[in-house]
Every structure is written in C-alpha cells, then in structure tokens.
Amino acid sequence: MKNQTLRTLAQIAVATSLATASIAATAAQTNTDGNVVVKAGKVITLTGETIENGTIVIEGGRVTAVGKDIKYPWDAEVKEFPNAVAFPGFVEGLSNNGMDRANENIDVAAFLNVKDSIDPVSFYFEDALRAGITTINVQQGKDCVVGGRGYVVRPHGLTVERMTLRPDSGIVISAVPKRGKTRATQALALRQAFGGLRMYLEELVQEKKDGKDYATREALYQGREPDKDSVKGRPMGGNSWKVENLQMVPRWEIDEKQLPMLEVVEGKVPVYLYCDEPADVHTALKLANDNGFAKRTVLVLGPECWKAADLIAKSAMPVILTGSMKWTERDPVTGEETETFVPGVYAEKGIVFALQSGNSSAESLWYQAALCIGQGMSREAAMAAVTTIPAKIMGLEKRIGTIAPGSDGNVVIFSGDPLSVTSHVVKVFLDGNEVYDRATDTRMKHLSTGAQPANTASSAELIEEVHKHDDPVVEEEEKIDAGENKKDKDKGEHEEGDGHDHDDDKDGHHEGDGHDHDGDKQGN
Amino acid sequence: MLFTVLSLALGSGGLAAMPVPAEATTVFADRIYTAAGDVIENGMVVITDGKISAIGVAPNGERKEGELHVAAITPGMVDLSSRNTNMQTVEETTEVSAQYHVADSLDLFDRSWGRQLKSGVTTVVANPYDNNCIGGFSIALKTGGEPSLEARTVKADVALRGSFGSQPSGKNHPARRRPTDFYSRRPTTRMGVEWVWRKSMYDALYAEGNKDRAFDGVEQLLAALNGEVPVFAQAWATQDIRTAVFLKEEMAKEGKTKMRLIIDAGAEAWRELDFLTRTGTAVVLPPFASDGRTFDNAFYARDCAAKLHGAGVPIALSAHNDSSPGHSLGDQAAFARSGGLSFDAALEAVTISPARIMGIDRRVGSIEVGKDGDLVLWNGTPFELTSSVVGVVLEGELVVDPR
Structure with missing residues (x-):
C-alpha cells in the first residue's frame, strides 16, 4: 500500500516536471515574458509628443523607456515597424x-x-x-x-x-x-434600495445592542468567513447619511446583498x-x-x-x-x-x-x-x-491610455493614422507580449477578402472547382446547369444551420405575408 | 470686381488663374476633385444659371469677407439605389409590371430626399420597390430643388427595374389555407422568380413578331431587350447574380445582343468577376457590412469594390437611403477605400461612374464646364471618417451653407 502511494507520488512528480518543461518551451517560443523593444516609424505616446522613428522599451510587462535613439538591453527582442505607427x-x-x-x-x-x-x-x-x-x-x-x-x-x-x-x-x-x-416605480425602487439598506443596518446594530447573534449565525450559515479586513466592525463612512454604532457589527457579518451598497454609500466604489x-x-x-x-x-x-x-x-x-x-x-x-x-x-x-x-x-x-x-x-x-x-x-491613467515610462506595455501597431479609414491594426502587444497578428488572423482575412480557411465548405479551392465549369467552350445549356448545380451544392453547405429557411412553405406555416428575412438590410 | 491675372498655375493641368465673375455662385477650395481626371489645388468653381461655367485656379491674394472657401470640393454624389421608395411604389397585383413608372408614385415632399441632399447626394435613381420580379421604370432625379418632377428629373425611365433572389417571392405562398389571398400565387421560390423573368422575356420576344400576342408591358420589355434602357436588377447573392447574367446571355443567343444589365446590391459580385467582365455587366454595391453578412445570406467581402474595379467591372456605391454620419454615401466610399479601393476609384464610384452606368453623365457626375452645378463641400479630405460634408450646392444654389 505504502509502495503504491509512493509510486503514484513519483508519477505525479514526473508529470508535473514534464508539464512545467512544456510550458517553459511554449513561453520561449511565443515570448510571454513581457520583454520586448518596439520600434516604429512614428510613436504616438498621447502624453503630448509624437516621436518620429521612436523606440519603446518594455520590460516585465511595463514600459521602462520611450523616446528616440534610446538604449535598451543588448539581448532584447526587437520588433521593428519602420512604416507603421505605434499607439497606446x-x-x-x-x-x-x-x-x-x-x-x-x-x-x-x-x-x-x-x-x-x-x-x-x-x-x-x-x-x-x-x-x-x-x-x-x-x-x-x-x-x-x-x-x-x-x-x-x-x-x-x-x-x-x-x-x-x-x-x-x-x-x-x-x-x-x-x-x-x-x-x-424605478425612482421608487432606487429610493427603497437605499432606504432598505439603512433599515437593514439599523436593525443589525439594534440586534447587537440587544445581544442577539442572528447576523453571525446567518453569516456562518451562508458559509461566509471573516478575513483580516472584515473581522472587525468599522464606523460607517460616507458623508450623506450614517448609521450610528455600525462599528458594533463586524463587516463580514453584513449580508452580501447589502455590503456592496454600503460601500457605495461610503463612497468606496465608483x-x-x-x-x-x-x-x-x-x-x-x-x-x-x-x-x-x-x-x-x-x-x-x-x-x-x-x-x-x-x-x-x-x-x-x-x-x-x-x-x-x-x-x-x-x-x-x-x-x-x-x-x-x-x-x-x-x-x-x-x-x-x-x-x-x-x-x-x-x-x-x-x-x-x-x-x-x-x-x-x-x-x-x-x-x-x-x-x-x-x-x-x-x-x-498611470497604467493605460498613454505610452510612458511606468505604463502597461500595451502597444498597438497601426498601418497608418489610427483614425484613418484606410489604416488597420497590424499587431497588438499587451503587457509586452504579442497577442494579435493580422498576418495570421484568418477571420480578418475572411472578412476582407472572402477567403475561407483551407478545407472548409466554400474555400477558394472549391470555388475554383466550380468555376472550371464556366469555360465558354462548354456547350451553353450544360454550362448553365453544371455551374448552377455545383454552386447550389456549395452554397447549401455554406448556409447550413444558420436558420435562414426559405422553404418553410412545406410545413404550412404561412400566414399572410409572414415571410421574415433575417438579416434583411433593405431598409424602409 | 476682383480682376487679378496671375502667373501660370503650376501642377494643375495648366489651368490659368481666372477672374471671379460677379453674378454667379463661386466656391473656393484648397483642393477640387473634379472626377474628370484632375485635382486642382487652391481652385475655384463658378456656376452660372445652374451650370458650371468655369473651373480654375483661384486668384492669389487676401480672401475676401464672406467668400465661400472650404477644404475640398467633389462633384455632387450620385446614388443609383436610393431606396427611399416604399411598398406604395410597386404594383403588387402582378409579378411583372413593366408598364408602370415609379415616377408616378414618388412623394417629393418626403424628408428622405432632403436628408440625402444634406449628406452630399444630389442625384439619385429611384426604383420601384423590389417586391416584384419586374417592377417598372426607374427615374433619375435630383434630391432637391422645386418639388416637382419637371424640375427634378434628370432622366425619366432611366432603367427597367427588377429583382432576383428571395425578395420578390417573399410574400407569396401556395394556394393553401387562404386561397382567396392574391399572394397565393407563383413564384414562391428563387427558381420561380427566375421562371417569371424568363417567361416575360420570351413572351416579349414572341410578341415582337406577332401583334396578337401583345400584352401590357411588352413595349417596355422589348425596350430593355433591345438595349434602349438597361435592366437594373437586384441580386445580392452569387446564385442570383449568376441567374441574371445567364439570362442576359440567353437573350443574346436569341438575338438580343444589345440588352444591358446592371446588378444592384451585388454583395457577392466579388465571386463572379469572370461572368461580370465577359458580359460587360455593371454592379451597384450595397452599404458596407462589418460582419460581411447582408441580405439573402450574401457574403460581402470588404475588398469587393476593389476586386471589381481591378477586374474592370464598372462599379457604383450606394448608401441605401442612410444619410447618418458614418453611413452616408461618402462614408461608403471611405469603407470601400478600407477594402483596398484607391482614392480616385472611390471618388469615381460615387460620382462619375454611377452617372455613366445610368447614362446621365452628360449632366451630372463630374465637375466640368457645362455640367450641372452640383457640388459637395467638405471640411477635410473626402472619404475619411474624420471629414464630413459641410455644404452642398445644387444647380448653383447653396442649399447647405457651411458658414
């Protein structure tokens, strides 16, 4: 029995070390350490300056330096975009x-x-x-x-x-x-929500004064546990209305439904x-x-x-x-x-x-x-x-929205002015890690050119196959048939399962003009 | 009157600076995109009696008080698929109503004309609503001016309008349940729609040689078959575009080689470049769809306009009667640019190209002497979302004043 346990433990250890190794290998490949140097033809920092041919140094996920001709570690991974714009x-x-x-x-x-x-x-x-x-x-x-x-x-x-x-x-x-x-009724419900909070808190204080432990028992019953911030009671904060002696109630005993509301009244949360x-x-x-x-x-x-x-x-x-x-x-x-x-x-x-x-x-x-x-x-x-x-x-504001020393290592590479209709996002770095690359974005490719990933129903190869029948030397009638049939088949697969049903006549559900086209872009 | 003759205008097609006439509408701009092949830096356009009378480089010197000067001028835009017509504009008691004219049912007091005008669209083609296979004749008209057909018409009976796809059969159903309803009829399917089209065309062909077989609308159908007016057909999806093109080819085999075809809302036309080029078909494109999904499940790739233009297919863009910021015709040109269409081609696709497609380019579509004085005034480079239409001149009248 003991032996078996030991063996199992050993197996787990081996498995764990293998897993760690594979994670490390992935990390090395995809650079997830948050260290990168980005150079761009233009760096829009949004701190008031725009740097031509700028360099952004990101270490450990944070921007450590940004500017023109700045120094960076000799072994840093450098990504260069001489014709593009870096943007926070x-x-x-x-x-x-x-x-x-x-x-x-x-x-x-x-x-x-x-x-x-x-x-x-x-x-x-x-x-x-x-x-x-x-x-x-x-x-x-x-x-x-x-x-x-x-x-x-x-x-x-x-x-x-x-x-x-x-x-x-x-x-x-x-x-x-x-x-x-x-x-x-909405205004009433809003007033009641805060009125209800006040009544609830006053009741809690009164119970404590009366020496009852209902709140403690309910909290335990609900599986709540005190932590170091909530084990003690605090006087109520805020500056509009207050419940006296709230410090008598440990914070962890306040109901989950009411605690966030209390924090609102105390001005603690946006x-x-x-x-x-x-x-x-x-x-x-x-x-x-x-x-x-x-x-x-x-x-x-x-x-x-x-x-x-x-x-x-x-x-x-x-x-x-x-x-x-x-x-x-x-x-x-x-x-x-x-x-x-x-x-x-x-x-x-x-x-x-x-x-x-x-x-x-x-x-x-x-x-x-x-x-x-x-x-x-x-x-x-x-x-x-x-x-x-x-x-x-x-x-x-210290972390996002600008590219400045200390801010998060977020950099978006645009092909041009970020607000121009002809620009597009080339790459995105979040915390110094590359998380988006347009070159490998198959969905974007599909949206922009209609290209389908290989081996899917209407991929380019299959469309090519259909167009083989478009050859004008083919006898006219045949050509039409071949082209249409083949196309319909292709189309049929493409449309499968998107709920756009054109033959609902057969189930006899037709009522007057009840033919609804989803995705109808006709206007009027 | 200011009368300064200037040194040679450089880099603007050799246009000489010219005097500013007194009794005319004159607009100045940093750049004038004429859509006739050139861009004039620091230019001016003069409109006299509603027509463009002069274009050139503005005289140097101080700008005068009250002078109308904007960042850019383009020709008034042309939208071939205005879509501000409604169910009242097609006679639904029959599927083929070629003898009707949409002009007879237009409400020129409708607000949408004015909104289109304000967004820079000065000329539109109003079409019968697409609930019929063959709906009737379309009309090209101005979006502003005195509200009468006489005053606004650019060209009457400009095209024979029809529709492929699911829309014409959408309301119909087989004779079941309520057989007295006039919607219990053909066609109820795509193939039925195609059958109605083909049948009416063959009926017209037979009637051409045999007066006994004449029917209502036969003259109009023959006018289309003989190429006197183009057939302007809605076809969003690739299968419907093919149907339209095959029909044209079939008619060519029957001897009607002059029939002209214009596809409207050809979202999936990018799949059919060969068909379109070999039949000389022009395509009007629907508004941009971010997820590519449009009517009839047609996938509208963002580079559709660019691909068609690259293949030599004449294209026009359309806003389908949306004139709100970010959706207007100018914005459609911007989105076409984002799909790879060049600036010049985008400019043409909302001005001279639609005018040529509909055969109204003698009057509208570009800034050239003798054409209608329709101008769009911009506060920046056109066809960027960071710019917008700030003024509109319609036949010499400043209908939207940027000042």
Whole structure:
C-alpha cells in the first residue's frame, strides 16, 4: 500500500516536471515574458509628443523607456515597424459585451459580479483587439435598479483572472426604468434600495445592542468567513447619511446583498449611473447626492441627455456617451427637423466625456473619434475621449491610455493614422507580449477578402472547382446547369444551420405575408 | 470686381488663374476633385444659371469677407439605389409590371430626399420597390430643388427595374389555407422568380413578331431587350447574380445582343468577376457590412469594390437611403477605400461612374464646364471618417451653407 502511494507520488512528480518543461518551451517560443523593444516609424505616446522613428522599451510587462535613439538591453527582442505607427491602444470606458448575458432579472443585485459572466473566448474580445482596443471596462447592463460589480479587463487571456486589470471596478445603478417599470416605480425602487439598506443596518446594530447573534449565525450559515479586513466592525463612512454604532457589527457579518451598497454609500466604489433621457438625469443626480456617492459617480448617458447638459456640468461628474452621436428631432408643430451633434454639446460645456462604442465592431472607438473630428471637434479632444479620459475615469491613467515610462506595455501597431479609414491594426502587444497578428488572423482575412480557411465548405479551392465549369467552350445549356448545380451544392453547405429557411412553405406555416428575412438590410 | 491675372498655375493641368465673375455662385477650395481626371489645388468653381461655367485656379491674394472657401470640393454624389421608395411604389397585383413608372408614385415632399441632399447626394435613381420580379421604370432625379418632377428629373425611365433572389417571392405562398389571398400565387421560390423573368422575356420576344400576342408591358420589355434602357436588377447573392447574367446571355443567343444589365446590391459580385467582365455587366454595391453578412445570406467581402474595379467591372456605391454620419454615401466610399479601393476609384464610384452606368453623365457626375452645378463641400479630405460634408450646392444654389 505504502509502495503504491509512493509510486503514484513519483508519477505525479514526473508529470508535473514534464508539464512545467512544456510550458517553459511554449513561453520561449511565443515570448510571454513581457520583454520586448518596439520600434516604429512614428510613436504616438498621447502624453503630448509624437516621436518620429521612436523606440519603446518594455520590460516585465511595463514600459521602462520611450523616446528616440534610446538604449535598451543588448539581448532584447526587437520588433521593428519602420512604416507603421505605434499607439497606446483605445480604452473602452464601459461595455456590456463579452458577457454571457448583460442583465439579471432581479431589481437590486449588488451581490452579482460580471467576473462570473465574462466569457474569455467571446468573439467580442477578439474583435476588440482587431479594432485596437487594449482595455475594456465590462459592466452590467442598464436593465436593473442596482446592478452588479464590473471588471476592467484586457481583451486577451484564457481566464478572467488572466484578463483582469482591475477587479470590482465599479457598480452599476440605473435611473432608466427597468423592463416592466415606469419612471416613477424605478425612482421608487432606487429610493427603497437605499432606504432598505439603512433599515437593514439599523436593525443589525439594534440586534447587537440587544445581544442577539442572528447576523453571525446567518453569516456562518451562508458559509461566509471573516478575513483580516472584515473581522472587525468599522464606523460607517460616507458623508450623506450614517448609521450610528455600525462599528458594533463586524463587516463580514453584513449580508452580501447589502455590503456592496454600503460601500457605495461610503463612497468606496465608483458608480456607473445609467440615464437614457434627460428626465433620468435629475433622478440620478438626486440619488447620488442623497446617498453620498456623487463624487464617485460616472454618468452613462443616452443621446438625448444632452438636453440636461447644464445640470450635468453643474454636477461636475464625468460622463460616458452611449448610442448615436447625432440627436435628430422633429418639431411636432412645424415639422422642422433639428440635428444636434451630441459630443459637441458636452465639449462646449466643459464636461469631461468619454466615447463608448456599443456593440458593433464596425463602429468601434476609432470610428467614434473619427466621426467627432468630422463634426468639427479637435483631434486632441476626440482622441482623448477614447484613450486618456476613459483611463482617468477608471482611475487607471498611470497604467493605460498613454505610452510612458511606468505604463502597461500595451502597444498597438497601426498601418497608418489610427483614425484613418484606410489604416488597420497590424499587431497588438499587451503587457509586452504579442497577442494579435493580422498576418495570421484568418477571420480578418475572411472578412476582407472572402477567403475561407483551407478545407472548409466554400474555400477558394472549391470555388475554383466550380468555376472550371464556366469555360465558354462548354456547350451553353450544360454550362448553365453544371455551374448552377455545383454552386447550389456549395452554397447549401455554406448556409447550413444558420436558420435562414426559405422553404418553410412545406410545413404550412404561412400566414399572410409572414415571410421574415433575417438579416434583411433593405431598409424602409 | 476682383480682376487679378496671375502667373501660370503650376501642377494643375495648366489651368490659368481666372477672374471671379460677379453674378454667379463661386466656391473656393484648397483642393477640387473634379472626377474628370484632375485635382486642382487652391481652385475655384463658378456656376452660372445652374451650370458650371468655369473651373480654375483661384486668384492669389487676401480672401475676401464672406467668400465661400472650404477644404475640398467633389462633384455632387450620385446614388443609383436610393431606396427611399416604399411598398406604395410597386404594383403588387402582378409579378411583372413593366408598364408602370415609379415616377408616378414618388412623394417629393418626403424628408428622405432632403436628408440625402444634406449628406452630399444630389442625384439619385429611384426604383420601384423590389417586391416584384419586374417592377417598372426607374427615374433619375435630383434630391432637391422645386418639388416637382419637371424640375427634378434628370432622366425619366432611366432603367427597367427588377429583382432576383428571395425578395420578390417573399410574400407569396401556395394556394393553401387562404386561397382567396392574391399572394397565393407563383413564384414562391428563387427558381420561380427566375421562371417569371424568363417567361416575360420570351413572351416579349414572341410578341415582337406577332401583334396578337401583345400584352401590357411588352413595349417596355422589348425596350430593355433591345438595349434602349438597361435592366437594373437586384441580386445580392452569387446564385442570383449568376441567374441574371445567364439570362442576359440567353437573350443574346436569341438575338438580343444589345440588352444591358446592371446588378444592384451585388454583395457577392466579388465571386463572379469572370461572368461580370465577359458580359460587360455593371454592379451597384450595397452599404458596407462589418460582419460581411447582408441580405439573402450574401457574403460581402470588404475588398469587393476593389476586386471589381481591378477586374474592370464598372462599379457604383450606394448608401441605401442612410444619410447618418458614418453611413452616408461618402462614408461608403471611405469603407470601400478600407477594402483596398484607391482614392480616385472611390471618388469615381460615387460620382462619375454611377452617372455613366445610368447614362446621365452628360449632366451630372463630374465637375466640368457645362455640367450641372452640383457640388459637395467638405471640411477635410473626402472619404475619411474624420471629414464630413459641410455644404452642398445644387444647380448653383447653396442649399447647405457651411458658414
């Protein structure tokens, strides 16, 4: 018996050492040590200077030096891009993508955490790299009253832990009516959420005073355990309202549903506060002021909220702009249409704003910034709104958004001006490791040229095969038949399983004109 | 009146600086992209009585107060697939309605014309809605000006419009359940759509030699078969593009060698370069789709425009009536550039190339003396998302003022 155990242990040891060896070998091949020197024809640092023929030295995942003709270790791996532009990468100030589902059904769900929902292999992250985005603040969606906590991640890595730049990066509160609620019930639910927190805390204190240990027992029952930060009680922080004698309650005994809310009131976590319409802004600001988190609030605004710009400017809160950049409105009486360029209003009022790119990769951050310039905004302001400002909103300005000594080793190599439609992302380095290469991006190749990976249904070789029958010397009738049949077959495989069913007549489900085309781009 | 004769204009096709006339619309720009083969640095365009009367290098010296000076000028853009027509613009009681003219059902007071105009599209081709196999005649018209067909028409009956693919059969169903419904009819499939096309063409062929067999729309079909008007057919997917091209070749075998074919929304045309070049077919491309997925499951590769242009297929871009920033026709030219189309080809694909395809290039499509005074004024290099249309001149009138 003992012998057997020993043998097993030995086997494990051998297996482990083999595994370690293979990991090390992979590391050597793909350079995952975070050490690299990037040279580019132009380095846009976003710290105020643009360096021609610049060099960026990244050691241990951090930028250690950037400049022209600077020294670097003799044995460093050097990547040279003499005709390309090095850029710190775009920063997505808030995104509801990359998750399984962005909303939970419960009104107040501060115990949720997007960590449990982020899907590291989601196409969204892959697409983000393609669009030159190096940092994403993933937050819950707006269909809630109080939502879960978000994570700031890099769009690369096989686990959420490897992707994470900052855990628990904020909490979501929504002034937008949750599905099934009106503005009034939403406002009520918001007030009740904080009122409920207050009542809960007061009750806890009272129980302690009465010498009851309900909270301790419940905490143990739920499997919670104290750690060194939570074993003791602390007086309640914050500056709006306080529950006296909260220090009597050890923090670990406070319910998971209520603790994040308490941290909000104490001003300890950033709050992403959603508003869709100007009317929501008032509700949102009042809530933030009444509950003491106004200084930690970032407003996430729908396009129409520009109408409340004065109110927002007075609040001095930074904002993240979602949705369309142009607000079109028709006068109900005269029928006259007026258009408002939304970011322009915020710029004019001196409000700090970041742009956000929603969920379409075609309308990514570069596109948002470029459109702003087209609408007359300065290049610096537009660029800042997709890089340094979102970084600052997250409190990560020292790490991301610029290429400077001390910042994370994130470098995106663009073939030209990052905001030009003709430029594309050539390579991406995250923390000094190469994580994207356009040359090996088969999906990009498919999107840009239609090329299919080899041996798939409609790869180029098979199409060639079909075109053999296009030879004009073939007898005409035959040619048509051969070409069409072969093509249909090919096409059939290509379309298989995408749910686009043209022969639903046979199952007799036809009702009037009920032929819906998914993906209909016809307009009208 | 300023009347300064300048030294020779260098590097701009030998155009001499010229005086600025008093009674005319004059626009100055750092660069004028004429789409007629040259770019004029520091140029000016003069429009008199709605027509371009002079193009040249601007006189040196101080800019005058109130002078209209922009970063760039291009010709007014042309969109062959304006798509601001609706179900009211096709007669759905029959699948072939060649005798109808979409012009009769256009609402010139609709706001979408004005939006298109504002986005720099000055000329469009309005087509019958694609719910019929052969819908009727299209019309080329201006997007602004006095709201009457007389004032706006560039060319009436500019093409015979039709559609392949799933759309024309989309509403139809076999005579089951509700047999009284007039949608219980053919075609209900792609092959049915093709059959309707072929049948109407052969019916027209037989009727040509035999007056007894005449039917409504026969003249119009024959006009198309004889090449008097082009056939302008929607076909997104490769199989539909093939169907259209094969039909043209089949008609050629029947002696109708002059029939002209223009494919609309040919997202998958990049797969069919040989067919298109050998039949001289022109292609109008749909708006950019980031994931490549378009109508009828057609895969729209980003380099489609570049590939077609490279193969010598005449191309035009279209915004399908989207004039919002980032989606307008100018932006489509930008996206075509991102797919590898050169700047010059992108410029042509939204100006002179569509004008040539529809045979309206005598009036519109480029900045040349004698053509309509339609100009788009830009605040930067055109066809970049960092630039936008800031002004529009329509037949000499400044309809969108950048100042």
